[in-house]
Amino acid sequence: MKRFIKDNRRLAIGAAAGAVILSALGIGALAARGSRGADTVDRPPAIAGAPSRLGESGIPEYDFTEAPDHIGEKAAVSGVVLKAFTSQSGVTFLDFCKTSKCPFSAVIFKDNAAAFGDMQSYVRPVTLTGVIRSYEGSAEMILDDPGQIE
Template identity: 30%
Template sequence: MIVLLLGCGEQVVEVYDGDTFLLANGEKVRLLGINAPEIGEPGSDIARDYLENLLLHHRVRLVREDVDRDKYGRLLRYVYLGNRFINEEMVARGYAESYFLDENDRLKPRFDSIEIVACKNRRGLWAFNVYQPPVTVDEKFRIIDWREAEKYYYQNVTVEGKIVRTHRTKRVCFLNFDPDYRHTLTGVIFASDLSKFPKDPQKFYLNKKVRITGLIKQYKGAPEIIIKDPAQIEIIR
């Protein structure tokens, strides 16, 4: 881990959403270990307002880990306002999810535990079906065809269909129900959760008829389900 403490801190002059803000020196900062709704998504204004009320016009202390910037050039940082650990607070209050690309990150267990408490107590955005709650095998939801996914945004359902295309990157594994993946339903497994699933899930689930249970969200104009646990996906044949 590389730690960088910026003296007395830089002033926050603008908050874009629940996990990104602008410093007076022109640098954009993306909070590490969390993910909040993108601008325009349900709950994005609530998460942004909470972070804005915390940080706007205040000086913050930034802590760097191994990776300095993301692909958009934003600083990747843990953020402190006095003794308040802002990344952790956003998860604890329910305005952001725990989100790590590296399953071995030292803070992942801590943030995951805090997220579970926030979910159980329906804090912040957990009260509005914005995030994917844990799914247990005994829960029953409406079963729909994958082509109907767009009718059920921000509802928990079970989607049935065949995985006809998959793709895996360092950050995510995509399970697609149609070759036209940009406009149709996608199942998404993030790298931090891959250890829970069968080895090479992009091969394991390809050409299988499955049922995926979860919250249907909209991402870049198309439906998706975040698959955090193998209990969410059942192979029919």
């Protein structure tokens, strides 16, 4: 019985030491990742509910992939517009993904389209400012004024 207790005690001490070592290695890896600077491509994931950063206007700024987590918020949403598409009904979509399964898009209705000029000029990196809304399971931002696009 004493041997059983002694062996289990050794096992428990070994497990605790292993956990401490693994924890220290994990913290070191996180610190090394953070030391590469803000311009690194593989940035750490955003904390749910926290803005990626505050824009110049003081409103939260998110990457377009984070927009679905911020429905109802007035925010700046950044990304690269890959395609500007105008439907037969005159509604223009600024698409941030190659497929229709994108988590976010921007919408310009026909009544406002003339103010935006050539829609292809927005196929570039942009920051959009407005309210993030939900439409058919995806996030979108309705653009009424060209000033909403930087």
